[in-house]
Amino acid sequence: MGFGDFLSKRMKRSIEKNIQKSTLTNENIAETLKEIRLALLEADVSVDVVKELISRIKTKAEGGYIQEGVKAHQQMVKLVHDELIEILGKELAPLDLGKKPTVIMMVGLQGSGKTTTANKLANLVRKKNSKNPLLVGLDIYRPGAIDQLVELGHQSNIPVFEKGKQDPIKTAKQAIEYANQNNHDVVILDTAGRLQIDKDLMNELNELRKQTNPSEILLVVDGMIGQEIINVTNEFNRLLKLTGVIVTKLDGDARGGATLSISHMTKLPIKFIGEGEGIKALAPFYPKRMADRLLG
Numbered sequence: 001m002g003f004g005d006f007l008s009k010r011m012k013r014s015i016e017k018n019i020q021k022s023t024l025t026n027e028n029i030a031e032t033l034k035e036i037r038l039a040l041l042e043a044d045v046s047v048d049v050v051k052e053l054i055s056r057i058k059t060k061a062e063g064g065y066i067q068e069g070v071k072a073h074q075q076m077v078k079l080v081h082d083e084l085i086e087i088l089g090k091e092l093a094p095l096d097l098g099k100k101p102t103v104i105m106m107v108g109l110q111g112s113g114k115t116t117t118a119n120k121l122a123n124l125v126r127k128k129n130s131k132n133p134l135l136v137g138l139d140i141y142r143p144g145a146i147d148q149l150v151e152l153g154h155q156s157n158i159p160v161f162e163k164g165k166q167d168p169i170k171t172a173k174q175a176i177e178y179a180n181q182n183n184h185d186v187v188i189l190d191t192a193g194r195l196q197i198d199k200d201l202m203n204e205l206n207e208l209r210k211q212t213n214p215s216e217i218l219l220v221v222d223g224m225i226g227q228e229i230i231n232v233t234n235e236f237n238r239l240l241k242l243t244g245v246i247v248t249k250l251d252g253d254a255r256g257g258a259t260l261s262i263s264h265m266t267k268l269p270i271k272f273i274g275e276g277e278g279i280k281a282l283a284p285f286y287p288k289r290m291a292d293r294l295l296g
């Protein structure tokens with residue numbers, strides 16, 4: 001597939017219309033950048049990120065990176081695509097599943113999709129990595145959270161370890177012991193979420209991290225919460241040293257601008273995206289695919 005194929009017809013038309021064969025000018029570069037800017041803003045990419053991206057493309061485009069000639073528009077398409085990939089990360093960021101058992105700690109605010117995603121992830125490592133996962137219910141604060149996990153686990157035939165309202169750290173340790181004895185090679189901790197970040201929540205999560213030594217600490221964030229997503233991600237990362245982010249609710253019309261903002265502002269790898277409520281609606285994050293979608 002050529003670079004041009006990653007971009008939408010609309011974007012390609014705009015670039016081709018503005019940058020005609022051998023007539024490369026600062027004016028038609030500016031006109032094209034204006035359209036790219038609009039497409040990115042429509043995709044909910046934060047204003048700061050759009051500004052920086054456009055300025056980078058502009059500097060390269062005007063600085064002789066694009067040679068005048070028949071292929072000027074193709075070079076422009078490639079340049080935009082490359083800059084998006086540069087921000088989104090070039091490679092797929094895989095899960096670290098080396099340890100036995102691998103402890104994966106899921107963290108996030110209430111309503112972000114953490115419990116649903118824990119179940120989706122368990123299903124994914126079972127199917128794609130041939131693992132035998134164990135889900136662990138540790139959200140003792142949100143009423144019904146543990147029952148919800150048990151129900152989801154039941155539906156997808158994945159065992160759930162839970163001890164009701166018992167201290168989450170004690171429960172997590174018992175779960176790891178249980179996993180060792182019962183051949184579960186991946187342990188997914190569904191930790192407590194709150195409506196907003198607070199000190200107690202962070203202290204509890206930090207203690208849990210120290211006591212369970214997770215290979216992965218994945219923040220689940222709702223892709224629809226707008227610019228607040230950066231503050232939430234930074235705050236969780238500051239205290240817990242995240243290994244990656246999962247952005248949910250990128251189904252339907254949500255175009256995924258949040259992923260570009262997170263990648264650019266926090267430099268954390270996005271490992272998966274949630275694209276629906278169903279168990280299969282969790283996909284590895286492919287930067288190239290997202291670049292295509294953002295300009296869609």
Ligand code: GDP
Nearest residue numbers: 110111112113114115116248249274275276277
């Ligand atoms: P938690 O409080 O973070 O554990 O959130 P839940 O897992 O209970 O999810 C909150 C709501 O978001 C539920 O209705 C989920 O079905 C829904 N949800 C989670 N992920 C996605 C997603 O990727 N797309 C859509 N459309 N809904 C999702």
